[in-house]
Amino acid sequence: MNPDQRNWELSKYPINDSGMMKNTFESMFKLINKPDSVIGMYNDEIPNVTNPSVTQFTLARPLFQSAYISPSVKLKFPDLAKLLENTKVPTESQNNVVELQTANKALQLKHFSKSSDFGKDLYADFVAPTLKKSLDTETWQHDGSLPSACHRQYSVKNIKSIYIEVSKTTITNPHDHAKWAVTVSSNDLVEDTNNWVCLGDINRQPHQFYRGGGTMCIMNQQLWQSFYTTIQSVEECGKIISIVTYLFKQLSFVIEIVQYVFIMNA
Known part of the structure; x- marks a missing residue:
């Protein structure tokens, strides 16, 4: 199901080491050590990565299990770097x-x-x-x-x-x-x-x-x-x-x- 298709369909692709999960994680791990890349695997609470959404991020305070942030992105988004380390960042609103x-x-x-x-x-x-x-x-x-x-x-x-x-x-x-x-x-x-x-x-x-x-x-x-x-x-x-x-x-x-x-x- 996607925005162009109204009806639900059973996928013909299995959820295993040759399917969606494998391809998703494989492409993600290829970003490690590449410039301008950020990876965060979180538990339960949803993050976003764009600049205005770092505020959303700090409010939800996701619980990261594993993360990578490139040095260039860390300099640009210091609060994001703290969040990836599971450090609470003060916010002005609730x-x-x-x-x-x-x-x-x-x-x-x-x-x-x-x-x-x-x-x-x-x-x-x-x-x-x-x-x-x-x-x-x-x-x-x-x-x-x-x-x-x-x-x-x-x-x-x-x-x-x-x-x-x-x-x-x-x-x-x-x-x-x-x-x-x-x-x-x-x-x-x-x-x-x-x-x-x-x-x-x-x-x-x-x-x-x-x-x-x-x-x-x-x-x-x-x-x-x-x-x-x-x-x-x-x-x-x-x-x-x-x-x-x-x-x-x-x-x-x-x-x-x-x-x-x-x-x-x-």
Whole structure:
């Protein structure tokens, strides 16, 4: 699946030492010791490398497992060099969004980044208000997760299950570790082209309020439709059970905050 192709397809290429992973890592390692090159293998939290995105980088604070930065790039981006060494770089803000473009300017992108000090939900408190769109989010839901948020100008609902037509597979949320979101279309799918799909690294859970990370949002109707049409069911709002669930999860949130404060002051 790509921006020019709407439907999902099973790849004919295996994921092994002769496939995508091998070719990706092989081309990456060939850059080591070459001038003006940077390599970073990170854990969980998404980085970007362009100059304005170094700020995004410092907010998310990715946890690098291995890295290489050429001397020339190190001189030009000293903060980037520190981040590759897993050294915290002070920032003036707790969250930031930058507008980016692909090399051929074919895709419009917005990268959202938040620090561990942001203290709020990435999607309901940052992405949805910025895009001015309601969202359906597919983030891993398990103990202590946030309920759908419908008491806002732009609602953020949890996806409960998705269906992949090409493999005839239904995936329920507890079994899906993905972290993506799509804007909710209020018009005909063909006519409404002002839609985004966001791919990131943060779940809708209270403890992730205090974790650095973010999401890359892409405005492309084909990509958006590819994700949007997989949605099988969402967690609706307005029912008594939703209120009870919300109150219970708020109590869980308070307990987590107390535990967090206790650990930080221990």
